[in-house]
Amino acid sequence: MGLVKLLLTSGGVTNPSIHEALVDLLGKPVEEATALCIPTAQWGHPMCGPVSARGFVAGLPPWGGMTSMPWNSLGLLELTALGTIDEERWMPWIRAADVLLVDGGEATYLSHWMQESGLAALLPSLSDTVWVGVSAGSMVMTPRIGADFVQWPGAPDDRTLGLVDFSIFPHLDVFPENTMADAEKWAAEIGGPAYVLDDQSAIRVVDGVAQVVSEGHWRRLPEESPR
Known part of the structure; x- marks a missing residue:
């Protein structure tokens, strides 16, 4: 069974090319898709808080955008709450969603709560689901984020889920x-392959194959030169 399909963005669905990639992954227009938004990463970052979390959930600029798209239905999923309720209750919510919209903030904090909540273990069974990450919501899928991006005091190191x-x-x-x-x-410290993305760029990953989608500037380090 394949892994959840990934659209790993820097700034969200910010241009027609990224929007087209999202629709392609969904296999239908956003107007026909059910979405859950996950603001959890915000609570782990010192620059985020109630105002920015509300901005993401409500689709308000400059924090929002994806949640203001015309989804058939849109719900809120807070990962820190899932450990306090039965799996039989929350798992159907996730399985029923076509797309998970995962906000930025602190990636190691998000990784922690994905594992604690059970969502990380569920991902391999969600082969029909699309994961759209913004910033830390994308970085959480990588092996490491680099020490400069670790802002949560509870993080043991800079490692995240390593699903790509x-x-x-x-x-x-x-x-x-x-x-x-x-x-x-940063890339020299990471030591492995890495993508540098501006907010007009994203990475589409299906069955382990990564493809950059961009109307801006990006670079793969160390192999490729600037685009």
Whole structure:
């Protein structure tokens, strides 16, 4: 049984090419799809909190976007709550969803709660489900995020789920510390294959095959040159 299909974005569904990739993965228009949004990663990052979490859930700028798309239905799933209720109750919610919209924040915190809640163990059985990550919601699928991105004091190290074989440096040129020079130093520390993505770029992964979808700038390190 295949793994959940992945659309690993830096800034969300920000342009027609990423939107087209999402619809292709869903196999139907978003208007016919059921979605759950997961804000959990926000609680682990010192720059996030109630206002930004509400922004993501409500689809408000500058935090939202995906949740304001015209889904057939949209629900909220908070991973920190799942350990307190029966699996028989929450697993059907996830299995019924066509897409999981997973917000950014702190990737090691998100990884922790994906494992604690049981969602990580469930992923291999969700071969018809699409996972759309934003920033940390994408980075959580990688083997490592690099020490610079660890902001949760409870993280033992920078390791995350490792469901893909590459790492992600998001938000290229969005923040002062997210330059290509910063990304090159980060990649040297990571030591494995990595993608540097701006907010107009994403990575589509199906059956372990990764394909960049971009209307902006991206780079694969160390093999390829800037695009």
